[in-house]
Every structure is written in structure tokens, then in C-alpha cells.
Amino acid sequence: MRVQHYRIAGEPVIVRSVETSEDVRAFLDWCRSNHNRPIAFDTETTGLDIYAAGFRVRLVQFGTEREAWVLPVDSAAGLVCAPQAAVREALESLPYLLAHNAKFDALAVAAHLGVDLVSLWRRITDTRILAHLLDPRGPQDPGGIGQGLKPLSARHVDPDAPDTQAGLYAEFRKLGHTKETGWAAIDLDNPLYTLYAGLDVILTARLFAVLGPLVEFAGYGRLSEFEHAVALVCARIEARGFLLDVEYTETLAARLLAEADEWSAVARRFGVSSVNAPAQISAALEGMGENLSETTESGAIKVDKEVLLPLADLDRKWQRIGAREANPLADAVLRAKRASKWATSYADAMLSRRDTRDRIHPDIASLQARTARMSISRPPLQQLPSGDWVIRRAMQAEPGCVVGTVDYQAVELRVLAALSGDVQMTAAIHAGKDLHAFTAELIYGPGFTEYHRKVCKGIGFGKVYGGGPDTLSRQTGAPLDQVKAAIRAYDRAYAGVRRYSKRLQSRAEWGVKEVVTPAGRRLPLDRKRLYAATNYMVQSTARDVLAEALLRLDERGLTEFLRLPVHDEVVFVAPADDAKEIGREIQTAMAVDDFFGVPLTTDLEIGGRTWGSLYGAAA
Structure with missing residues (x-):
């Protein structure tokens, strides 16, 4: 067993790295002796795409406020001792687990170590959820630090809380890797790597010791239970995934790149050699007689999407407004950039991140932004235009099934x-x-x-x-x-x-x-943006309406049909013969007859084999 010593908040802490079968037994003895204490756990993996080919869990670590155990579980590392069984035993038996951003680690050990997700989650407290309840502001917001483990630890645990990640990135570079690829290449027994892993769980345990009482003092106990329950439903939806039409997506990727080249060629005819060069675009547009008055913080003329859409006579749904003659350069720049983004952020991303069953698993963040609004990333499906079918066509139901949606009416x-x-x-x-x-x-x-x-x-x-x-x-x-x-x-x-x-x-x-x-939920307002009070109140409450609906759907055993929660709707897949009946059950469960005197009604739509069929796609 290798032992590393460190100090946090002036106190000595120990990181133990398991190397032999005797060390594994010592770890299990430690678990038994700490059975009634909150134990933090964390994982180190090869990347962020849990279900993609080549993803592996490399380390799993457990810890209290003073001590951490780091266990190597990478199946590709040729380990002398194989502590996977001990890790599973710990995760399945410890009654009170802590984790920071717990969904990722829970999904990783469920997918790759065979741990039951639901049983595990019901014993987890996510310190990231607690932090968001106490202060939902992001690092970009005035006074906010976000919900990252390191900035939270620096504020609540130790101002000098170590951020060994920077040192790890330097180590990756020595190995000839980037900060993205180094996680899969670094040796499991690298001292900096194991120290980084061990300190994370010690910091999580110490962070919980501070945030837990604050959450209770603020009266957020029930809200915390609610958010943990919603996160589990979203994790189960994410784990199930959405079937990908690989052939269509491969063809789409090539077509989008060709489309980007085509519109870039149009932009070049107006003197814009790159559609990603704002200075060239603004100069060309002004040369065409357009009046551009908005500027960035640095003083440069702004030519982002919000500026270009009206110039191209397009609304946010990419429909013609009819207010002016469309500027051909603005139109070309918008279409070139959109095609390029869709090719990389959607088509290529879905192909590279799909699992062995050709399913994609978008990252569903159940508690995001200052208002707690949910988000979907990897790929960012909630950013798709509301009326477009091109990307949605890539996601499909299993054979014999159809895709449907239930959404709130003007929620x-x-x-x-x-x-x-x-x-x-x-x-x-x-x-x-x-x-x-x-x-x-x-x-x-x-x-x-x-x-x-x-x-x-x-x-x-x-x-x-x-x-x-x-x-x-x-x-x-x-x-x-x-x-x-x-x-x-x-x-x-x-x-x-x-x-x-x-x-x-x-x-x-x-x-x-x-x-x-x-x-x-308490939502901080910026002193200079008090006018946002209504926006925050409405957006956050509408989010909670959808979150509560997900719990009702789960109570009725309907989660297995769900594929995505997007904005104010859920996307589901059901056998074609039963789709209307299942859809009506979902619709009924989501509707609210009396929300402070107002009914929140829902619409049901049944499509064909693909999600895109609900938006005009042929299939």
C-alpha cells in the first residue's frame, strides 16, 4: 500500500492507494469500521462519454474528512490485484454515500462495474445539488462561484484547497497528451494522479460537513429530497438512451459539411474568406450599406446570430419575417455556420459517442442555471430550432415502436x-x-x-x-x-x-x-438587473412544473418509455399499437388541473419511427 500525506485546512490527511490483495481486505475492513459515517466516493475515468466505445473507469476512491482510499479498477491495466468486487461491495453496502456531481459517477459505476443505479442513488447525497440550492449563481454571475468542487472547497473548506488538476495537465503534456486524452494514458500509480483522486473525496466529505447543516438551516431539506429524486429519473432516462439511425446520421454529416462549404463559397463572393471572422463580416456588411451599431465589451462590432438573423430577414425559427429584403451575406454566414455546427456538434458527436447498441445518451442536467432550468448537452438537443426536423430525424424508436411527445400549452x-x-x-x-x-x-x-x-x-x-x-x-x-x-x-x-x-x-x-x-427556491438577483425578477420567477417555476411531472410519471411506472425532457415537453417511445394509450397516460400525469387557479394543460402528438417525424420528416 502506498500512503501519501497532505494537509487541508491545517490538518493532516492521508491518501492510501491499494496495490495488493491484502490492501483490498484492509479497505473492506475500513468500510466496515466506518459503516455508519458518511463516505464520499468518486471516479476517475478515461473521459466524459460514459457509453462510448473505449470508455473505462480507471480509479474509484472513497474517503472521509481525513482519509481516502484509491482503488484501481481499469480492466485494461493488467492489475495484479483486481479490486472491482471490493468496490462493488462498498457501493452496494455503505448506507450513506456522498458524491459531487453524483450523476456522472453513479452512471459510470452502473454501466461499467455492474452496480444497480437505483439502489445506489437512494443512498447518495450530491454535494453539487446542495451547493446549487444554497447559491445557484454561476462563476460568470456577479458574486457567484458556481458549483465546481474546487471553488466550493476554496470558499467553504480551505482557501488554499489544492487544485491538482493543473499539475495533472502538465503531467499529461509530458506524456505527449492533451488535457482531454491524458486521463486515459496516465499510469494508475502516478503519485500526482492518486493524490488528485484521494483529495477529491476528502474535500467532498469536508464540503458536506459545511453544506449539509446550511441546507437544513435554510429549510431546504425537502427541496433537496425533491432534487435528488428528479436527478434519479433523469439519470435513468440518460442511461436508457435514444436509438440512433446510423446510416442517416453518416449521410447527414457529409451533407452538412458540403452545405457549409457551399454557403462559405457564397460568403467569399462578398469578400469574407472565413465565416468565423467577425471583422471581415462586419466590414463587408457595412460596405453593403448595413448599419451595425451594437458592439462587444471590447468595442468590436457585433455580428453574432442575434444581429445577423434580422439582417437575413429570419426569425429564431429560421422562418422569413417579411420585414425587409434578406441580406445575402448575412444569410450565407448564418447558414454556413449552422451547417458546420450541426455537422460537428450533432451528427459527428452522435456517431462518435454512440454505444455498442447504436444508442446515444445525451447528458441530462436536471438542475442547471440560476433558475434551475434543465439542460441537455453532448449533444445540446434543447438548442435545436423548435420547428426543424433535420437533426431530430437521426433519433428513432426501436422496431415496432413510434415516437411521441407530450408538451405543456404555453406553460x-x-x-x-x-x-x-x-x-x-x-x-x-x-x-x-x-x-x-x-x-x-x-x-x-x-x-x-x-x-x-x-x-x-x-x-x-x-x-x-x-x-x-x-x-x-x-x-x-x-x-x-x-x-x-x-x-x-x-x-x-x-x-x-x-x-x-x-x-x-x-x-x-x-x-x-x-x-x-x-x-x-431562493434566486439571487443582480443589483443592476432587478428587472429580471419576473423572468427568474416564471422560468424557475415552469421548470419545477416539469420536474414534478417527471416524478409523477415515474410513480406511474412510465419512466421506461421516456427518452428526453426538453424545455416544456417529454419525448417518449412506445409500441405502435399501444402508443396512444401510453401517450394519454403521460398526458394525464403531466397535466395540472389547478395551478394557483390556472389549468396547465398538455398536448399529445404521436409520430412515426423517428423523432423528426413529429416535425415534418418523411420517416
Whole structure:
């Protein structure tokens, strides 16, 4: 057994690395003697893609606040002793486990060491969840540090808490590897590697000793239980995965790259040699007579997607606005960049990360962002345009099955109506009105047009997502003065919403800079962005509506059919003969008859073999 000594917060700690069968027995004795204590565990792996070919768990480590045990389990390392069975025994028997970002480690040991995911998860406390409940701000937010183990440890455990990762990256470079590839190449007994592994669980145990009492003191005990339950459902969905149409995806990857080259060639005809060169794009657009007034923090002219879409006369769904003649360069740059991104971030990523059964397992983060909104990454499926089928067509049901979706009807606006108590908006919802058309009629009269409805829809979502008149003017093509007038009319029509927003801002201005959601979640507000109070409240509450729905679906035994939670909907796969019945069960479980006086209704749609069939794809 190799022993390494270190000091954390001025106290000595020990990292023990298992090398022999006797060491394995000593580890199991240690587990038994610490059976009633919280034990932190963690894994070191070859990468982040748990289900991809070549992924391996290399180390599993366990620890208390003063001591860690590091066990090598890499099946490709030719170990003299094989402690996999001891690791499984520990994970299956220890009653109180801790982990930081527990979903990754739980899925890794479930997939590669045969540990039962559900049994394991029910004994885990995730310190990342606790940290998010106490402070959901990210490192990019004023006053926020995020939920990473190292910055949290530096704040709550030891200001000099070691970040051995930087040293490991230097070690990787010595081996001729990058910070991505070095994890699979470094020797299992490398002293820096084992120290890094051991200190992580010691820091996790110490972090829990601080955060656990703070969570209880803040009254977040039940909310913590809720978030752990939601995380388990999302982990089970992620573990199941979504079947990939490999042939279609391979063809799509090649087509997208060709499309990117085609549109890049169009951009070159306007003097832009690279669609990723903002200075070239802005100079060319100004040379074509476009007025570009927005700048980045560094002072450069901004030509991002939000600027280029209106110039190309496109809305966020890539549909023509009809407000101006489309600028051909802006259009070409947008299409070239989108095709290139889709080829790499979606098609290539899905092909390289699929498992041996041709299933992809997108990373579902159940508790993300300041508002707790869920996110999907690797690949980022929630970023797909709402009306596009091209990427969705790659994901399909098993033979004999079809894909369906159940989504909430205008859930954010219904939540806004419920929280604000706005009489007119609530009455329209109860009457079954199309809220955007109803609003357009209130503002523009019975002769309103589809264009007016689009403006009113933008104003409504601006209340939810924080878009101002300038943004709405760009997105709709409406003159700024008309947009401002429409917003004033909207505020008059929905006086309850306006009063609610002012009340939230006033409380934050004169009291604690935060809003408290119906779930009891405290969301910090930035001093200069108090106007975001309504956005945060609505987005977070709508997220909790979906999270609660996932738990109801799980209680009814429907999780096995789920493939993705995306925004305000769930995607499911069911046998073709039973799809309508299963879909209706999902629809019923998700619906809420009375949410603070407002019904949260759902829509069911059954498609064909592929997810894309719900969006216009032929198959």
C-alpha cells in the first residue's frame, strides 16, 4: 500500500492507494469500521462519454474528512490485484454515500462495474445539488462561484484547497497528451494522479460537513429530497438512451459539411474568406450599406446570430419575417455556420459517442442555471430550432415502436398568469383562448393580423425571458417606436402582470436581492438587473412544473418509455399499437388541473419511427 500525506485546512490527511490483495481486505475492513459515517466516493475515468466505445473507469476512491482510499479498477491495466468486487461491495453496502456531481459517477459505476443505479442513488447525497440550492449563481454571475468542487472547497473548506488538476495537465503534456486524452494514458500509480483522486473525496466529505447543516438551516431539506429524486429519473432516462439511425446520421454529416462549404463559397463572393471572422463580416456588411451599431465589451462590432438573423430577414425559427429584403451575406454566414455546427456538434458527436447498441445518451442536467432550468448537452438537443426536423430525424424508436411527445400549452404564460393573478389573462386561459391572438385583439382590435399576433407573442415571451423592445424589434422587424407602443398597450391590458413585476422588483430593491419561488427556491438577483425578477420567477417555476411531472410519471411506472425532457415537453417511445394509450397516460400525469387557479394543460402528438417525424420528416 502506498500512503501519501497532505494537509487541508491545517490538518493532516492521508491518501492510501491499494496495490495488493491484502490492501483490498484492509479497505473492506475500513468500510466496515466506518459503516455508519458518511463516505464520499468518486471516479476517475478515461473521459466524459460514459457509453462510448473505449470508455473505462480507471480509479474509484472513497474517503472521509481525513482519509481516502484509491482503488484501481481499469480492466485494461493488467492489475495484479483486481479490486472491482471490493468496490462493488462498498457501493452496494455503505448506507450513506456522498458524491459531487453524483450523476456522472453513479452512471459510470452502473454501466461499467455492474452496480444497480437505483439502489445506489437512494443512498447518495450530491454535494453539487446542495451547493446549487444554497447559491445557484454561476462563476460568470456577479458574486457567484458556481458549483465546481474546487471553488466550493476554496470558499467553504480551505482557501488554499489544492487544485491538482493543473499539475495533472502538465503531467499529461509530458506524456505527449492533451488535457482531454491524458486521463486515459496516465499510469494508475502516478503519485500526482492518486493524490488528485484521494483529495477529491476528502474535500467532498469536508464540503458536506459545511453544506449539509446550511441546507437544513435554510429549510431546504425537502427541496433537496425533491432534487435528488428528479436527478434519479433523469439519470435513468440518460442511461436508457435514444436509438440512433446510423446510416442517416453518416449521410447527414457529409451533407452538412458540403452545405457549409457551399454557403462559405457564397460568403467569399462578398469578400469574407472565413465565416468565423467577425471583422471581415462586419466590414463587408457595412460596405453593403448595413448599419451595425451594437458592439462587444471590447468595442468590436457585433455580428453574432442575434444581429445577423434580422439582417437575413429570419426569425429564431429560421422562418422569413417579411420585414425587409434578406441580406445575402448575412444569410450565407448564418447558414454556413449552422451547417458546420450541426455537422460537428450533432451528427459527428452522435456517431462518435454512440454505444455498442447504436444508442446515444445525451447528458441530462436536471438542475442547471440560476433558475434551475434543465439542460441537455453532448449533444445540446434543447438548442435545436423548435420547428426543424433535420437533426431530430437521426433519433428513432426501436422496431415496432413510434415516437411521441407530450408538451405543456404555453406553460410559461400560464405560470405568469397564475403567479400574477392577472384577471384578464386568467379568464382568457379558462375560456380556451389562444393567448397570443387574444392579446393581439386587445391591443390592435378584431382586425388584427398574423403579424400583430407575432408581435404580441414576442412581448409575452419577453416578459418571461427578459427580451426588451430592441430585441423584439430585431426579431419581428417592427419599428422600435411601434414595439414600445405595443408593450405599453400590453401592460395596460394585463395590469395584473405589470403590478406583479413591479412588486417583485420593489421587494428586491428595498430588501434582499432575491425572489423566492413557490417551491421555496431562493434566486439571487443582480443589483443592476432587478428587472429580471419576473423572468427568474416564471422560468424557475415552469421548470419545477416539469420536474414534478417527471416524478409523477415515474410513480406511474412510465419512466421506461421516456427518452428526453426538453424545455416544456417529454419525448417518449412506445409500441405502435399501444402508443396512444401510453401517450394519454403521460398526458394525464403531466397535466395540472389547478395551478394557483390556472389549468396547465398538455398536448399529445404521436409520430412515426423517428423523432423528426413529429416535425415534418418523411420517416
